[in-house]
Amino acid sequence: MSSDLPTGPEEANEALFSRFSINQQTIKQWSLPELVDGCAKAGVRGVGLWRAPVQEYGVAAAARLVRDAGLTVTSLCRGGFFTALDSKDRADALVDNRAAIEEAAALGTETLVLVSGGLPAGSRDLHGARERVADALGELAPYAADAGVRLALEPLHPMYAADRCVVSTLAQALALAERFPAEQVGVVVDTYHLWWDDTIGSQIGRAGAGGRIAAFQLADWVTPLPAGVLLGRGQLGDGAVNLRWFREQVDAAGYRGPVEVEIFNPELWERPGAEVLAEVAERFARHVMHAR
Structure with a gap:
């Protein structure tokens, strides 16, 4: 690792950071070239990307930029939003998600993160909305598999169920x-969204036994929540989440993939940005990876 990141005897250990990935949203102030350059200089090998900045830069150009820097795209966010009642809206969502699958394949990542979508306006039918998610997965999973991409369904905290994600646990x-099939559809374990669930340990075990853990993402839960809630994720170690416990659980479940920090x-x-990256890496070492 570069001296830009923590340089103590444990922090500098290559094995400690071999799984570390920084999500683009954590350092949103950086452009895509700045993110790639900053990570390369710091010795960070993995980046999670978002579709909008990738599209703005150009998908082919972004793929070349990341590849030439020796980085790996650990996930692409996001597809999904499958719950509309209108048939045209559902068809449009499928078109957009096929494009997202193609973008993920071009970037060389096997993981496309999906957010299911919330309740349509005026609806209270959670079961129906979830079945429409299943219908969309049935349409998209074979297409994704043909492209070498796995769909990764992300449950969000229940406070998002009405407007953003009817999949809460x-x-x-x-x-x-x-x-x-597990190779077509997996799940995302995100500490920010799942820390409160007292069944989470057994569910992580279930996901691991079925080979379903497609991504593992980290952020802390801090209070009071800000207005808008969505932008309230905490820096690692600042909140209520037992981050190390989560990492131990996914490891015990057999997951050996990237550990992506998305704040x-x-x-x-x-x-x-460089200051944030260094701080996140130090917190990752201290609160996620170090043994008790």
């Missing part, structure tokens, strides 16, 4: 994913 995500936080976005 890992158990609900698995119930949908398990209708399809939506305006305070981090106001700081120099």
